[in-house]
Amino acid sequence: MTVNHIDPTLLAGNRKPLANYQATHFLWEVKDKVGTITLNRPDRKNPLTFDSYAELRDLFHQLKWADDVKAIVVTGAGGNFCSGGDVHEIIGPLVALKAPELLMFTRMTGELVKNMRACPQPIVAAIDGVCAGAGAIVAMSSDLRYGTARSKTAFLFNRVGLAGCDMGACAILPRLIGQGRASELLYTGRSLGGEEGERWGFFNRLCEPEAVVNEAQKMAADLAAGPTFANGITKTMLHQEWAMTIEQAIEAEAQAQTICMLTEDFTRAYEAFVAKQKPVFQGN
Incomplete structure (x- = not known):
């Protein structure tokens, strides 16, 4: 909800x-x-x-x-x-x-x-x-x-x-x-x-x-104009993964991507794709 x-x-x-x-x-x-x-x-x-x-x-x-x-x-x-x-x-x-x-x-x-x-x-x-x-x-x-x-x-x-x-x-x-x-x-x-x-x-x-x-x-x-919440996650992971093993990084990215899948921007992108339109992201 x-x-x-x-x-x-x-x-x-x-x-x-x-x-x-x-x-x-x-x-x-x-x-x-x-x-x-x-x-x-x-x-x-x-x-x-x-x-x-x-x-x-x-x-x-x-x-x-x-x-x-x-x-x-x-x-x-x-x-x-x-x-x-x-x-x-x-x-x-x-x-x-x-x-x-x-x-x-x-x-x-x-x-x-x-x-x-x-x-x-x-x-x-x-x-x-x-x-x-x-x-x-x-x-x-x-x-x-x-x-x-x-x-x-x-x-x-x-x-x-x-x-x-x-x-x-x-x-x-x-x-x-x-x-x-x-x-x-x-x-x-x-x-x-x-x-x-x-x-x-x-x-x-x-x-x-x-x-x-x-x-x-x-x-x-x-x-x-992009999915700015997700961009922030990307920046965080680019920085934090310097100190991780590959296994740790893969698990951390699995968790981070799960969070991004809960955003409304992810839903907007899917709905825009179905409608053959360009998504309008709002950063949430």
């Missing part, structure tokens, strides 16, 4: 509309249930600050409860994606900190990646120009990556005297492009060009610079 009424007190604690969220340290816009984050410091190639790290971390956390945002696009203003942590506003202050405060910072940045992976919305990164350091991590942590031939992605931690194991890079990057290729990028910090990045599987596709954001938003809109 389908229950159409949900107790408002349950909704109040588990739904948090974000279409009207007012971002402080980047741009945020929602159109047709697609939220677009634009890193907006183009004069410095969109570096992150302590404030923008924290706000991004918190926004992705809140997206767990947002029923008015079904897919996300992340991009940068002015022909570049993100140049990483701001040299003057982050790197300089870090040099003077002791271990407890440094750990506070590295845990905060890692929490951003955790929240990107945990939010149910698919994330499409639109990457042009410089994509370095933490910017490369944000791109890596997205579900899909649209790039350009002129994009330059660099996990440059080694070049500033740090290890390549930053914000989950040693866990996630090898799963995207393979252990050997990830090792090369993390040991050397060299830039990965757009065409090479597409060949290696880092980019899902390359676009013209003037079209990359629109193409990413089109993909996000298609995902937002």
